[in-house]
Amino acid sequence: MKHTDHRTLNRLLRPRSIAMVGGKMVERAIRQCDLLGFEGDIWPVNPHRDEMYSRPCFRTIQDLPEPPDAAVVAVPRESTIQVVGELAATGAGGVVCYASGFAEVGGKGIEYQKELDAARGNMPLIGPNCYGVLNYQDGVALWPDEQGGVRCQRGAAIISQSGNITVSLTMQRRGVPVAFLISTGNMTGVKTHDYIHAMLENPDVTAIGLYLEGVVDAYDFSVAAIEALKKRVPIVVLESGQSTIGAKVTRTHSYSLSADGQVSGAFYQKFGIIQVHSIPQLLETLKLVSLIPPDDNPTIASISCSGGEAALMADLVAEKNLEFAELSDTQHKRLYEVLGDRVNVSNPLDYHTYIWGDQVAQTECFQAVYEGSQNFNLNVIVFPLEGICDPI
Template sequence: MEKAEALKRLLRPASVAFIGGDSAAEAIRQCQAIGFDGEMWAVNQTRASLAGIPCVASLDALPAVPDASFIAAPPEASLALIAQLAATGAPGAVCFAAGFAETGATGAELQTRLCKAAGDMAVIGPNCHGFVNYLDGVALWPDQHGGRRVQRGAALVTQSGNIAINLTMQQRGLDIAYVLSGGNNSVLGLHDYIDALLSDQRVNAIGLHIEGIDDIAAFSTAAIRALKRRVPIVALKSGRSLQGAEIARSHTASLAGSDQLYDALFRRLGIARCNTLSEFLETLKLVTIAGLPQRDSIGSMSCSGGDAALVADVADRLGLPTPLLKEASKSRLQDLLGPNVHISNPLDYHLYVWADYDALRACFSEMLQQGFGCTLLVLDYPHSDASNIDNWLVAERALTDAMAETGEMAVIVASLPETMPEIVRDRLKSIGIAPMQGIDDCLFAIRAAASIANAQGQSEATPVLASKSREPASAAWLNEWQSKRILDEMGVDVPGGRLCKADSV
């Protein structure tokens, strides 16, 4: 079986074998809790059962070859189990054990043996937490998680098990389709995961938390495939600092690499790079719910001058245009809102029309017709169940109807993450509005999403990077001019210059 097909079977199995002790038992409980409806088998030489499932003593005693296996055994035993599974033609497994390349030379040798033992089998890990498939209800995962079953959503891939857990605990309203912790990524690389996730039409974005990329050419090929299929990729790359890069190396044996080169690579491939987990989650939420703005300009509407000023300041810092309103629109808005309202973008429409559906809809429609990439309605909600939010619902309905009337993109953003309660997030998502949390992160997400849209428009002209393997005979020395031109074409900032003869200077 091809490794790509094997990985698809692993991520969407009909049968799972859980091998080991307490960690395997916890993985069984998580798989049961999420509603897995396939076959589950337990393998342990000394226990009668794991999490209520009777144990068999060996892989040979299983009733059939499992589509997926969760292996929670010591390193050497894990190698033997992987080799045995590979010999049966098993598609794939999760190797939970640590103690491989992240520990040094001895562990690296052990990891080399693991790769050889796996053969064509898809192995996630080692030194990983495995994965949760929230679409089909599969959890090869030995720990708690905070996700829930969804119909479609973003797939999250990270090397860190703990970051993966934290991402599932988010209170941002992001629907997660898969979360996958790859650990050392010994047998499979990021490109393998991207390709497998692209094969699932229910995945509408891919989020990557990256410590390092081993095969740049293969990663490039997979990322360009995502670009052409209009599946946005959002990345959070660790290791910007020297200390962060060293931690990445000791954590999963990842070489963080030059941060400037990663910036250039991501720009080339249309990958939106984020700096924080909140930017990462908000960007994924925006692209999965609202889609991609076709321009990076924004309009903003709020009932407070304080909110309007905050939006203006953040937009200026991020380089997001806030275009002037058309003169005819300014006149209509002035008539609508009254002489005491200063008409501008961002717009503070004051409280004069608060809870007036007709006035709000007319105001919002006028703003949405300005041709902005995305328009924001700044709205912070009370938390108490005893609060009366009827007026907030009027604003929501006015915006929804204005969006339907104009066909333009708009979001509702709370100035603070805490002032967008879960019940509000779920309601807004159900009517197709992205519930954004925090002005800074919202505007960052709009800029990032617009950059993806721009790259998608040029995807046919984006060449795949050459493989790192090259015949020695094809190597050649480059002079400074040739070298800088290549770097410039790859998106690396280099000083401007011209090529001329020495006697022409």
């Protein structure tokens, strides 16, 4: 089995020149690069067109001014193999293969994928059967479709075996800072652990999110996970195919074999990987670990206006083996001055309802808690229905 040197991936993931091979689909990729403000060279390759998105077209790969750092290939399956071979021969930095119909369909598709792997030589290949790469740090869209992300200098990297889930994740509105989004497809060339290593070499990647349909190489994956632990970069994983039917779906979707849920869960726990079970959990967890640095003994402060809510927060924190931060003398004094002797000043804090509608008092109460030593602040807020409650 050929191995991708993850150290060479930077040229593909952070290119200064991109060849776009194909028609309508790569025209979309060029448009996305322009929308994201990519400042490098873009060279469309199409023998039947004179220009593409205001750029002159080259007839063949051999006509390019120099080997591109990256290429997007969106042509039919058989032509994809030929084009990949030509790119490898020129010394290109790597390629994204959009076409499907390879190993994920079984039968002859498996042979086509073997031919594709042989054609790439040692050149990094993303896909086939994938959307590719969105690098929001540099404005790079090796991505022949629509996307909803924006430039981001520092944030999480999300690596997904599902192309459509990746597209959906570009549209997230949960405030997750995303530096990279990668759709991996069948992973003929670059594997999950290669992406992890490459992301770990980028100091502005704060966390790594994974949507997996199975671990391709458990040993290499574990080595990457250990390296992430050493560098204190959290990994969050959502793995599908945990049911019998789900496993069949992943087999025909991205040519992946998923493990039993208990087995994979134990594997992730052993290597310090945070496992979640839904896309909202994936995004919210990534947001949390991206914005708040890892801590071996994290502490929490909780604010609510109900004793019942404060008690529920206390139970939840105990269940998760976390701790509430002790309030300092200064915090006690500030909170007593704003809340008075009718409130028990403690953490978790039930500030009652006495200061509702008093913006100055509520601001001082919240700030007094926020400025403590804790890692996390949790606010329990209930939003009333409009039109039936006093607007204060």
